Amino acid sequence: MYKRFSLSTLAAIVLNATFLSALISCSVNPVTGKQELAWVDENWERKIGEQHYSHQQQAGGGPYTIDPDLTLYVRSVGKKLAQYSKRSHLPYDFIVLNDSRPNAWALPGGKIAINRGLLVSLKDEAELAAVLAHEIVHADARHSAQSQELGSMISVGQLAATVLLSNSGYNNKALQQGIAYTGLYGQTRYSRSRELEADLYGMQYMSAAGYNPEAAVSLQKTFVELSKGRQSDAFSALFASHPPSQSRVAANEQTAWSLKRGGDRGKIRYQQEMKKLMDRKPAYDLSDKAKKAIGDKKYAEAIKLAEKAIKMEPKESEFYEVKGAAQIKLNRSSDALKSLDQAIALNNQYYSPILRRGILRYELRSYESAERDLQASLLLAPTQIAYIKLGEIAEEKDLCADANKYYQLAAKASPQNQQSLQQKLLALQARCR
Ligand SMILES: [Zn+2]
Structure with missing residues (x-):
């Protein structure tokens, strides 16, 4: 990095x-x-x-x-x-x-x-x-x-560094490559x-x-x-x-x-304070397995694992997001939307399920609601993929200046995908002359 x-x-x-x-x-x-x-x-x-x-x-x-x-x-x-x-x-x-x-x-x-x-x-x-x-x-x-x-x-001041937010195939490739983020302090060696x-x-x-x-x-x-x-x-x-x-x-x-x-x-005190976390650990283990199953393209298995995790801890947003991610892979869009709705209802302070729902809504051509999600995700984490999708929505609406602005922001957000962004900008110029 x-x-x-x-x-x-x-x-x-x-x-x-x-x-x-x-x-x-x-x-x-x-x-x-x-x-x-x-x-x-x-x-x-x-x-x-x-x-x-x-x-x-x-x-x-x-x-x-x-x-x-x-x-x-x-x-x-x-x-x-x-x-x-x-x-x-x-x-x-x-x-x-x-x-x-x-x-x-x-x-x-x-x-x-x-x-x-x-x-x-x-x-x-x-x-x-x-x-x-x-x-x-x-x-x-x-x-x-x-x-x-x-x-x-x-x-820190100028260029955007890229951090991939996923360690597995849990995020699809576009999401994984596109999720860029400015800053690399957590990776300090x-x-x-x-x-x-x-x-x-x-x-x-x-x-x-x-x-x-x-x-x-x-x-x-x-x-x-x-x-x-x-x-x-x-x-x-x-x-x-x-x-x-x-x-x-x-x-x-x-x-x-x-x-x-x-x-x-402070051994006893520590064990008391960690009790709830330890009780939830098996559910997180299942969720981690589900993420791995998505990476291995075993989507039905991932859904089962996520559902088991939800049964053990119905209040953890992440488990619904994992389930939704697997449902997206199986093209079960309306089920996926429900899962992501639940994930966001439980925690609207984490960008990932919001971004995921924004991209899904974009693919379903629900542009207004997709835009809302993408903008909300950007307030939490400046990802390249959110800017790209906003640019594409602006293009769909023939808003050339907006599309141009979002592709520029996308190019700044991460050093990745520069070539395809330049192509998008050139095509936009030709179209919107
Ligand atoms: Zn150290």
Whole structure:
């Protein structure tokens, strides 16, 4: 996902010299106390964090809305730790995302997310604290801001980077390719030294907040084991951004020795707080299987799996969306519409079912309602496919200027499909002369 530093990015940098020169200065790292070349100032960090937080959440499955108490709990643990960070005045926030893949990330300025898939893999509250404190350091020590390569930093202001929102064939190809999204902070890959730094200071914050820092050792041991075993696939995103290693285990053991003995592990409390999520886990497993079945073109099986998941948890929007996605594949349009209606009724704060229904309505030539859905999805996540479909609807209505505007926006939204968009624009020019 990274954009390599190249001549064209260099040209872009020169063009943005005024923008950047304001940001480059020599300063002391707030966490390590080391002198470093700082690319960014705190206002920039805050601004970038604010700008990308909600889009990044959408790209990661959306907020976990079915159980707001879970997010409140995670947030309370995070805020407790953030008090002990060196820049405790940063606008820290913590959110749980509706994604089975175990992962966590931090944006500049202290915006931190953890997937429900990681929460179910942790043993106690101290391990949760270890994850959150580690991410806090990435924000606090400006890792999230500074590890951005020049190219991707430019992209924040200028170019649109592409993140594919699906890890399976659950989304059809057009949707998968078309879903682009501006920003790539969730995919940050940190260097070895920054990982060690995040562990070290994270354990200090944990200890200061009353947690047993040994949890960072046990957690790292678990990750090293998982990275060797069969489960490494599921953890691939987490391990790509935060590679586990025996040397991190050893370093964390050393740090734990140097810190105050003891502290809270909060095992029973954690299990109580996770009970509802654990109860729902079998339903999410079925839903994940259904997504895989769609990828394998086993649509009838996918519908059965989604229906089983719905029986277990009738309030989870995602399960209806999965069912609807499979029904679309079987050309059962009116059933699919009903499923997507239910998905959106249960959660209208996640772009994916809204976009999916917009595309289906477009295909059914219900242009007015398709437009409403596509626009609503864009408010949540700026996807290329939504702009393209809006352009096509404008063309159907002979609104040349609107079509032109939407295709331009589509071309800006993602580097993909540039050729076909240029063709659309040329054809439009010829037609609307
Ligand atoms: Zn990390």
